[in-house]
Amino acid sequence: MNHLFTVTGMTCGHCEKAVTAAIVRLDPKATVVIERSANKVQVQSEQSHASLAQVIVEEGYAVVN
Amino acid sequence: MNHLFTVTGMTCGHCEKAVTAAIVRLDPKATVVIERSANKVQVQSEQSHASLAQVIVEEGYAVVN
Numbered sequence: 373m374n375h376l377f378t379v380t381g382m383t384c385g386h387c388e389k390a391v392t393a394a395i396v397r398l399d400p401k402a403t404v405v406i407e408r409s410a411n412k413v414q415v416q417s418e419q420s421h422a423s424l425a426q427v428i429v430e431e432g433y434a435v436v437n
Numbered sequence: 438m439n440h441l442f443t444v445t446g447m448t449c450g451h452c453e454k455a456v457t458a459a460i461v462r463l464d465p466k467a468t469v470v471i472e473r474s475a476n477k478v479q480v481q482s483e484q485s486h487a488s489l490a491q492v493i494v495e496e497g498y499a500v501v502n
Contacts, residue, residue, distance in 0.1 A: 386451030 375415040375424055378436040382408050387433070394431040395424060411436070440480040440489055443501040447473050452498070459496040460489060476501070 382388060392404045395415055402417035402424075415424055425435045447453060457469045460480055467482035467489075480489055490500045 383448035384452055386455060387449055390451060 373416070373418060375417060375421050377413040377415070377425060377428060378411050379413045379428055379433050380411055380436055381433040382406070382411070390431050391428055391433060394427040398423060398427045438481070438483060440482060440486050442478040442480070442490060442493060443476050444478045444493055444498050445476055445501055446498040447471070447476070455496050456493055456498060459492045463488060463492045 379391065382391060388406045388408055391406065391413060395402050395404050395417070399417045399419045402415055402419070404416075405414045406412065407414075413428065417424060428435050444456065447456060453471045453473055456471065456478060460467050460469050460478075460482070464482045464484045467480055467484070469481075470479040471477065472479075478493065482489060493500050
Protein backbone atom coordinates (compact mmCIF):
# COMPACT_ATOMS: atom_id res chain seq x y z
CA MET A 373 0.00 0.00 0.00
CA ASN A 374 1.25 3.47 -0.86
CA HIS A 375 1.46 6.16 1.80
CA LEU A 376 2.30 9.79 1.16
CA PHE A 377 3.36 12.05 4.01
CA THR A 378 4.26 15.71 4.17
CA VAL A 379 7.12 15.89 6.65
CA THR A 380 8.79 19.06 7.86
CA GLY A 381 12.14 19.42 9.56
CA MET A 382 14.26 17.34 7.20
CA THR A 383 17.14 19.68 6.51
CA CYS A 384 19.80 17.42 5.04
CA GLY A 385 20.69 14.00 3.75
CA HIS A 386 21.27 12.72 7.28
CA CYS A 387 17.66 13.55 8.06
CA GLU A 388 16.49 11.60 5.02
CA LYS A 389 18.52 8.62 6.19
CA ALA A 390 17.13 8.92 9.71
CA VAL A 391 13.54 8.97 8.47
CA THR A 392 14.19 6.08 6.10
CA ALA A 393 15.87 4.06 8.84
CA ALA A 394 13.00 4.67 11.26
CA ILE A 395 10.49 3.41 8.71
CA VAL A 396 12.59 0.37 7.79
CA ARG A 397 12.98 -0.51 11.47
CA LEU A 398 9.18 -0.65 11.66
CA ASP A 399 8.84 -2.49 8.35
CA PRO A 400 12.00 -4.01 6.89
CA LYS A 401 10.12 -4.62 3.63
CA ALA A 402 9.14 -0.98 3.20
CA THR A 403 10.42 1.08 0.31
CA VAL A 404 10.90 4.77 0.98
CA VAL A 405 11.29 7.63 -1.49
CA ILE A 406 11.98 11.09 -0.10
CA GLU A 407 11.78 14.33 -2.01
CA ARG A 408 13.20 16.62 0.62
CA SER A 409 12.78 19.90 -1.26
CA ALA A 410 9.03 19.21 -1.34
CA ASN A 411 8.84 17.76 2.19
CA LYS A 412 7.44 14.58 0.67
CA VAL A 413 7.95 11.07 2.05
CA GLN A 414 6.43 8.28 0.01
CA VAL A 415 6.30 4.85 1.60
CA GLN A 416 5.31 1.51 0.15
CA SER A 417 4.35 -0.62 3.15
CA GLU A 418 1.66 -2.85 4.54
CA GLN A 419 1.96 -1.07 7.90
CA SER A 420 -0.80 1.37 8.81
CA HIS A 421 -0.56 5.03 7.90
CA ALA A 422 -0.75 5.94 11.59
CA SER A 423 2.09 3.58 12.55
CA LEU A 424 4.30 4.97 9.82
CA ALA A 425 3.49 8.55 10.81
CA GLN A 426 4.27 7.71 14.42
CA VAL A 427 7.82 6.49 13.76
CA ILE A 428 8.53 9.59 11.67
CA VAL A 429 7.37 11.80 14.54
CA GLU A 430 9.30 9.75 17.08
CA GLU A 431 12.41 10.33 14.96
CA GLY A 432 11.95 14.05 15.58
CA TYR A 433 10.10 15.31 12.49
CA ALA A 434 6.64 16.77 12.07
CA VAL A 435 4.07 14.99 9.91
CA VAL A 436 1.85 17.72 8.55
CA ASN A 437 -0.73 15.47 6.96
CA MET B 438 45.91 23.35 21.09
CA ASN B 439 42.67 25.16 20.43
CA HIS B 440 41.29 25.50 16.90
CA LEU B 441 38.31 27.58 15.92
CA PHE B 442 36.59 27.05 12.59
CA THR B 443 33.66 28.75 10.93
CA VAL B 444 31.80 25.95 9.18
CA THR B 445 28.77 26.36 6.97
CA GLY B 446 26.26 23.73 5.91
CA MET B 447 25.53 22.19 9.30
CA THR B 448 21.75 22.23 9.31
CA CYS B 449 20.83 19.84 12.10
CA GLY B 450 22.04 17.73 14.98
CA HIS B 451 22.99 14.91 12.61
CA CYS B 452 25.40 17.29 10.91
CA GLU B 453 26.97 18.21 14.24
CA LYS B 454 27.46 14.52 14.96
CA ALA B 455 28.95 13.91 11.52
CA VAL B 456 31.46 16.75 11.94
CA THR B 457 32.33 15.61 15.46
CA ALA B 458 32.76 12.02 14.31
CA ALA B 459 35.01 13.04 11.43
CA ILE B 460 37.27 14.99 13.78
CA VAL B 461 37.38 12.20 16.35
CA ARG B 462 38.28 9.69 13.63
CA LEU B 463 41.31 11.85 12.86
CA ASP B 464 42.13 12.43 16.54
CA PRO B 465 40.39 10.19 19.06
CA LYS B 466 41.62 12.46 21.84
CA ALA B 467 40.06 15.59 20.37
CA THR B 468 37.30 17.44 22.13
CA VAL B 469 34.77 19.18 19.93
CA VAL B 470 32.28 21.90 20.81
CA ILE B 471 29.86 23.04 18.12
CA GLU B 472 27.66 26.11 18.23
CA ARG B 473 25.61 25.47 15.14
CA SER B 474 23.59 28.68 15.17
CA ALA B 475 26.88 30.59 14.91
CA ASN B 476 28.54 28.12 12.48
CA LYS B 477 31.32 27.69 15.04
CA VAL B 478 33.32 24.50 15.56
CA GLN B 479 35.84 24.61 18.37
CA VAL B 480 38.35 21.79 18.54
CA GLN B 481 40.92 20.95 21.17
CA SER B 482 43.49 18.80 19.40
CA GLU B 483 47.20 18.38 18.75
CA GLN B 484 46.46 17.78 15.07
CA SER B 485 47.23 20.61 12.65
CA HIS B 486 44.62 23.21 11.79
CA ALA B 487 44.85 22.18 8.12
CA SER B 488 44.29 18.49 8.90
CA LEU B 489 41.26 19.28 11.00
CA ALA B 490 39.83 21.58 8.34
CA GLN B 491 40.37 18.89 5.73
CA VAL B 492 38.31 16.24 7.49
CA ILE B 493 35.47 18.75 7.99
CA VAL B 494 35.51 19.53 4.28
CA GLU B 495 35.74 15.85 3.36
CA GLU B 496 32.62 15.30 5.48
CA GLY B 497 30.79 17.66 3.14
CA TYR B 498 30.88 21.01 4.91
CA ALA B 499 32.57 24.28 3.99
CA VAL B 500 35.26 25.73 6.22
CA VAL B 501 35.03 29.49 5.78
CA ASN B 502 38.15 30.37 7.77
